[in-house]
Amino acid sequence: MQRWRGLGAVPGGWGRSVVTIGVFDGVHRGHQEIIRHTVARARELGVASVVVTFDPHPAEVVRPGSHPAVLTEPARKAELIEALGVDVLCVIPFTADFSRLPAETFVHDVLVESLHAAAVVVGENFRFGHRAAGDVALLARLGRSFGFTVEGAPLVSADKPDLAGGGGEPTLFSSTYIRACVDAGDIAAATAALGRPHRLEGVVVRGDQRGRELGFPTANLLPGRYAAVPADGVYAAWLGTRHGAGPLRAAVSIGTNPTFSGRERRVEAYALDFDGDLYGERVCLDFVARLRDTLRFDGIDPLIAQIDDDVARTRALLADPA
Numbered sequence: 001m002q003r004w005r006g007l008g009a010v011p012g013g014w015g016r017s018v019v020t021i022g023v024f025d026g027v028h029r030g031h032q033e034i035i036r037h038t039v040a041r042a043r044e045l046g047v048a049s050v051v052v053t054f055d056p057h058p059a060e061v062v063r064p065g066s067h068p069a070v071l072t073e074p075a076r077k078a079e080l081i082e083a084l085g086v087d088v089l090c091v092i093p094f095t096a097d098f099s100r101l102p103a104e105t106f107v108h109d110v111l112v113e114s115l116h117a118a119a120v121v122v123g124e125n126f127r128f129g130h131r132a133a134g135d136v137a138l139l140a141r142l143g144r145s146f147g148f149t150v151e152g153a154p155l156v157s158a159d160k161p162d163l164a165g166g167g168g169e170p171t172l173f174s175s176t177y178i179r180a181c182v183d184a185g186d187i188a189a190a191t192a193a194l195g196r197p198h199r200l201e202g203v204v205v206r207g208d209q210r211g212r213e214l215g216f217p218t219a220n221l222l223p224g225r226y227a228a229v230p231a232d233g234v235y236a237a238w239l240g241t242r243h244g245a246g247p248l249r250a251a252v253s254i255g256t257n258p259t260f261s262g263r264e265r266r267v268e269a270y271a272l273d274f275d276g277d278l279y280g281e282r283v284c285l286d287f288v289a290r291l292r293d294t295l296r297f298d299g300i301d302p303l304i305a306q307i308d309d310d311v312a313r314t315r316a317l318l319a320d321p322a
């Protein structure tokens with residue numbers, strides 16, 4: 001997959017392409033559907049498939065201070081998009097000026113002049129241009145005058161309507177919905193919508209050096225500034241490192257360590273069957289299940305007994321690194 005930053009990176013003599021546009025945070029099952037459709041269409045037409053995305057998140061530029069929680073860091077997003085067979089990922093720096101482009105100008109400059117779109121694939125609820133004034137109907141109208149087709153991919157929702165909480169309405173998979181699932185610690189719902197576990201990435205930093213004394217050294221993960229951190233609680237997760245063998249089973253604690261009257265919120269992972277130094281390493285946690293709420297214990301013995309139980313459950317849940 002080629003990676004372009006900005007429209008200036010489009011090579012001279014670029015042919016036609018099939019394009020899809022979006023923030024694609026999470027690359028969830030709905031996104032996957034749209035991207036697969038884009039790739040399939042491009043292959044049919046014998047042209048390149050291009051995913052256009054934005055950095056930073058448009059919300060932060062349009063309303064500073066409103067950056068939503070990030071489900072996938074840019075490098076991870078690119079990796080997931082590449083795995084879907086896309087030819088080009090074009091990341092447009094989302095500036096205040098760019099945000100003010102009227103919908104028509106956006107279509108002309110990006111889709112027609114730069115990418116020579118033969119077809120544009122979008123979800124039914126796609127909005128674009130200044131104040132999100134453009135919709136699929138406008139895009140289709142512009143397509144007729146500029147010479148590209150517009151294909152709306154159907155939106156994907158939960159198979160079981162009752163996942164929505166009994167309301168009867170099927171839950172539409174969206175980044176906003178998945179952020180809410182993660183924020184509530186609903187790992188099962190997040191996994192269903194993403195089509196894979198939610199991943200948190202970060203660097204291992206020093207904590208209070210207490211873990212070792214408890215018999216459970218924990219890698220304290222410092223997530224990215226806007227990362228979507230699951231609700232306080234204890235989780236079973238796969239811990240991935242850059243070096244070393246495959247992913248490690250981990251019992252993860254997220255919270256302020258109330259037993260020790262801690263104040264800082266921390267993400268700590270005890271890796272099972274592991275003894276090594278992780279300080280300064282970039283690691284990731286793929287959350288598989290929520291085990292329980294964070295509790296305040298009277299002393300360390302009941303805490304240790306509880307962590308023993310968490311570790312046993314983690315071992316049972318995470319059968320075999322595939």
Ligand SMILES: Cc1cc2nc3c(=O)[nH]c(=O)nc-3n(C[C@H](O)[C@H](O)[C@H](O)COP(=O)(O)O)c2cc1C
Binds near residue numbers: 253257268
């Ligand atoms: C699986 C697991 C579950 C934990 N559950 C709790 C808990 O319920 N309450 C709590 O106060 N601390 C809990 N802890 C956090 C410990 O208090 C923490 O690991 C210890 O304070 C070490 O901190 P340090 O890494 O900063 O040295 C848990 C830790 C692990 C690994």
Ligand SMILES: Nc1ncnc2c1ncn2[C@@H]1O[C@H](COP(=O)(O)OP(=O)(O)O)[C@@H](O)[C@H]1O
Binds near residue numbers: 206207213218219220
């Ligand atoms: N099984 C393990 N799981 C997690 N970290 C481990 C493990 N074994 C050794 N370590 C190392 O020990 C460190 C954690 O020790 P700990 O006493 O909890 O200190 P800290 O308070 O700095 O987290 C980790 O950052 C890692 O480098």
